[in-house]
Amino acid sequence: AQTVTQSQPEMSVQEAETVTLSCTYDTSESDYYLFWYKQPPSRQMILVIRQEAYKQQNATENRFSVNFQKAAKSFSLKISDSQLGDAAMYFCAFNNAGNMLTFGGGTRLMVKP
Amino acid sequence: GAGVSQSPSNKVTEKGKDVELRCDPISGHTALYWYRQRLGQGLEFLIYFQGNSAPDKSGLPSDRFSAERTGESVSTLTIQRTQQEDSAVYLCASSSSRRSNQPQHFGDGTRLSIL
Numbered sequence: 001a002q003t004v005t006q007s008q009p010e011m012s013v014q015e016a017e018t019v020t021l022s023c024t025y026d027t028s029e030s031d032y033y034l035f036w037y038k039q040p041p042s043r044q045m046i047l048v049i050r051q052e053a054y055k056q057q058n059a060t061e062n063r064f065s066v067n068f069q070k071a072a073k074s075f076s077l078k079i080s081d082s083q084l085g086d087a088a089m090y091f092c093a094f095n096n097a098g099n100m101l102t103f104g105g106g107t108r109l110m111v112k113p
Numbered sequence: 114g115a116g117v118s119q120s121p122s123n124k125v126t127e128k129g130k131d132v133e134l135r136c137d138p139i140s141g142h143t144a145l146y147w148y149r150q151r152l153g154q155g156l157e158f159l160i161y162f163q164g165n166s167a168p169d170k171s172g173l174p175s176d177r178f179s180a181e182r183t184g185e186s187v188s189t190l191t192i193q194r195t196q197q198e199d200s201a202v203y204l205c206a207s208s209s210s211r212r213s214n215q216p217q218h219f220g221d222g223t224r225l226s227i228l
Binding site: 091100 | 146148153154155156157158161169172202204206216217218219220221222224
């Protein structure tokens, strides 16, 4: 079974600065996908970024980028130029079989003005 | 609609009652998922539907939980004889296929409170 661990229950960042959220996972599979989802108080899960395990290049989406270390089974999310609207719960998730996503416990990100 | 729609948005019921939660996926999405999110926690997988294939029920926590989906349309999650431990947000997601690279699009969830 796969497991996903987010070791930081809460993080805070000053507006306009950079923050990195950690995620590690455990799997015996070699081909899989990793995702970061954002959940604001509205409860909706919003896809932030995704990474294919077979790609060595780290995914980027505007101010969001990942540091994917396959050997270490690490998948951290970097948010640059943090904005007040980035404040939310962030969940790391894993998918290999095309079925369900396996989620970490989440990190609450607070952005200070 | 353009996104995944769930109803009701909130549901309060007494312990022992049955509840039905509804999910309307994005049109054309063949895969549909139900997750449960307890307060302050991540999402737990409950059940997965893919087209006309038999659903993957491996995440259902007890036989009080069941779900149905007709074809590629609406799904209903039913919880019988509700318990206080069933209090959670129930999230539905759909995707265009079962392939791992296809992102799941989530609804806003149903917050279920058992008194």
